[in-house]
Amino acid sequence: MNRNNIWIHIAIAVVVVTLAAVLGQIRRWESSLSTPRTAAPRSVTVPDFSGLGNRRDEAEVLVRFKPGVTVEQIRSIAEQNNDLMDDEYEAVKGLVSIDDLDDADVEKTVRQYAAMSDLVEYAQPNYEIRLDPSAGESETEDLLHREFSGQPNDPQFAQQWALNNVGQDGGKERADIDALKAWLKTRGSDKVVVAVLDTGVDYKHSDLVKNMWTRPDSVPEYVDDELGSIDDFQGFDADANAGDPMDDNGHGTHCAGIIGAEGNNGLGIAGINWNVKIMPLKFLGRGGFGSTKNAIEAINYAIDRKKHGVNLRVINASWGSTQYSRALEDAIRAAGDEGILFVAAAGNSSTDNDRRAHYPSNFNLPNVLSVAAVDRTDSLTSFSNYGAKTVHIAAPGRDILSTWIGDAFRDASGTSMAAPQVSGVAALIVSNQPQISVAKLRERLLSSVDKIPSLDGKVASGGRLNAAKALGE
Amino acid sequence: MGFTRDEATARAKQDLAARLNVTEDSIKASVSDQEFPDLALGAAASGEMSGQMISSGWQIKLEADGKSYEYRADKYQLRLVDFEGSNHVIK
Numbered sequence: 001m002n003r004n005n006i007w008i009h010i011a012i013a014v015v016v017v018t019l020a021a022v023l024g025q026i027r028r029w030e031s032s033l034s035t036p037r038t039a040a041p042r043s044v045t046v047p048d049f050s051g052l053g054n055r056r057d058e059a060e061v062l063v064r065f066k067p068g069v070t071v072e073q074i075r076s077i078a079e080q081n082n083d084l085m086d087d088e089y090e091a092v093k094g095l096v097s098i099d100d101l102d103d104a105d106v107e108k109t110v111r112q113y114a115a116m117s118d119l120v121e122y123a124q125p126n127y128e129i130r131l132d133p134s135a136g137e138s139e140t141e142d143l144l145h146r147e148f149s150g151q152p153n154d155p156q157f158a159q160q161w162a163l164n165n166v167g168q169d170g171g172k173e174r175a176d177i178d179a180l181k182a183w184l185k186t187r188g189s190d191k192v193v194v195a196v197l198d199t200g201v202d203y204k205h206s207d208l209v210k211n212m213w214t215r216p217d218s219v220p221e222y223v224d225d226e227l228g229s230i231d232d233f234q235g236f237d238a239d240a241n242a243g244d245p246m247d248d249n250g251h252g253t254h255c256a257g258i259i260g261a262e263g264n265n266g267l268g269i270a271g272i273n274w275n276v277k278i279m280p281l282k283f284l285g286r287g288g289f290g291s292t293k294n295a296i297e298a299i300n301y302a303i304d305r306k307k308h309g310v311n312l313r314v315i316n317a318s319w320g321s322t323q324y325s326r327a328l329e330d331a332i333r334a335a336g337d338e339g340i341l342f343v344a345a346a347g348n349s350s351t352d353n354d355r356r357a358h359y360p361s362n363f364n365l366p367n368v369l370s371v372a373a374v375d376r377t378d379s380l381t382s383f384s385n386y387g388a389k390t391v392h393i394a395a396p397g398r399d400i401l402s403t404w405i406g407d408a409f410r411d412a413s414g415t416s417m418a419a420p421q422v423s424g425v426a427a428l429i430v431s432n433q434p435q436i437s438v439a440k441l442r443e444r445l446l447s448s449v450d451k452i453p454s455l456d457g458k459v460a461s462g463g464r465l466n467a468a469k470a471l472g473e
Numbered sequence: 474m475g476f477t478r479d480e481a482t483a484r485a486k487q488d489l490a491a492r493l494n495v496t497e498d499s500i501k502a503s504v505s506d507q508e509f510p511d512l513a514l515g516a517a518a519s520g521e522m523s524g525q526m527i528s529s530g531w532q533i534k535l536e537a538d539g540k541s542y543e544y545r546a547d548k549y550q551l552r553l554v555d556f557e558g559s560n561h562v563i564k
Binding site for chain 2 (some may be wrong): 190198199249251254283284286287289290291292293294295318319321322323325345346347348349350383412413414415416417419454
């Protein structure tokens with residue numbers, strides 16, 4: 001081989017290698033930036049580490065450190081392991097890519113970081129699957145999307161497993177309502193009003209205040225035949241027959257946050273609706289219990305406001321008992337006649353509502369949805385009531401982080417927390433399809449569930465709420 | 474201000490003594506922390522609805538004249554469970 005041929009071969013080799021590197025990088029950028037359009041199968045629960053050697057173009061690991069671990073600490077940890085903190089993903093707090101300078105086995109590196117459980121939330125390979133057409137592109141895209149894009153900047157979003165379950169705290173990946181994909185279509189609308197019929201709502205809470213309903217000038221003050229005129233600017237308190245529905249318990253504020261804590265405001269959590277209007281209706285007192293009579297009073301108020309032009313589409317009812325009330329049933333029916341969906345908690349007695357009825361969830365009305373609670377592994381919770389005929393749908397209801405009185409946030413469990421997930425998704429649907437009827441809204445929620453084998457025979461739809469599917473994503 | 478565990482126990486004994494017409498000193502009490510299925514502590518009274526959130530409180534078991542009675546309490550309320558066939562809100 002003469003000297004000229006050698007240089008030609010070297011030049012060709014350099015061009016080929018450079019081209020391959022550039023194409024590989026372009027594919028990686030596409031992976032992290034692209035928006036998945038294909039619904040991913042829901043069966044995949046963990047990334048498949050097998051055969052990564054020929055699917056990855058470099059030995060990188062993605063590590064999400066826990067809140068409080070500083071970038072300096074992360075750099076120091078990486079250096080101690082003879083690794084390099086390669087990149088920091090500002091949109092996801094604590095998430096960095098680690099370049100293994102030893103080019104050690106990726107799985108070993110993942111295990112090394114995952115073992116630092118005090119500091120690390122999770123670690124996984126930065127795998128490049130697109131190069132392998134047999135690897136299931138949509139699954140990979142979906143996983144990447146769930147972890148790296150489309151997330152709001154609310155600092156406690158990572159704890160909201162119900163919205164985006166990436167396996168945190170022993171959860172099962174994708175055992176969630178698929179909020180990230182739903183938000184590609186809509187993040188709610190301030191034209192949609194959802195009533196939280198409960199202990200009231202802390203309408204001054206920093207993460208709720210912008211999404212609280214107030215009576216517009218075009219709607220007259222509420223006038224009750226017996227009570228007279230009530231200044232209902234903030235909502236209605238049927239317990240005190242007054243216009244101030246401030247929450248003095250916390251339960252209603254928790255439900256409100258699930259439905260509509262302001263999203264992407266750099267504060268606290270994200271509600272299912274980043275934008276919505278929450279109408280607080282108080283009938284449960286400070287202890288969290290109240291009379292059926294006051295519940296009816298508050299429903300009457302809601303119907304009146306609807307008739308006066310308020311676009312009230314959903315009432316959330318995270319309460320109940322085993323006592324039947326014909327008057328309450330009639331009030332809820334009347335709400336349905338006005339096009340209001342009534343979403344009710346199925347109850348927390350671990351019992352079968354087909355055999356022992358729980359109200360109002362058991363009212364056999366076309367606008368009532370009864371909601372059971374599942375946990376972060378998609379299992380029916382031990383406390384949740386069920387019923388193949390009378391409980392319609394399941395939704396996340398254990399260890400749910402949301403807003404609380406006193407500008408606070410806390411976890412809570414119960415079918416109380418499951419019902420507002422359904423109410424929230426109902427509001428998303430309405431924001432996307434404002435003219436939808438209550439019958440079609442109810443049907444849409446039920447027909448778009450993720451079928452869960454453990455819910456077969458436990459709830460009528462056999463599945464758990466899926467916001468993305470409900471929106472046709 | 475709400476109840477403390479001791480205040481709830483004392484109030485429960487006071488209530489039962491009045492109901493049974495016995496002295497408070499003759500009533501034995503045992504109290505344990507407990508999770509309840511709802512905000513009525515799993516003991517809704519007639520005509521009541523309650524938030525369906527798991528809540529924590531105290532189970533107060535009282536003994537008088539050889540019979541057992543159950544009260545449930547949290548910082549907001551005290552309830553007598555299944556007394557003469559129904560639940561009662563004491564406070």
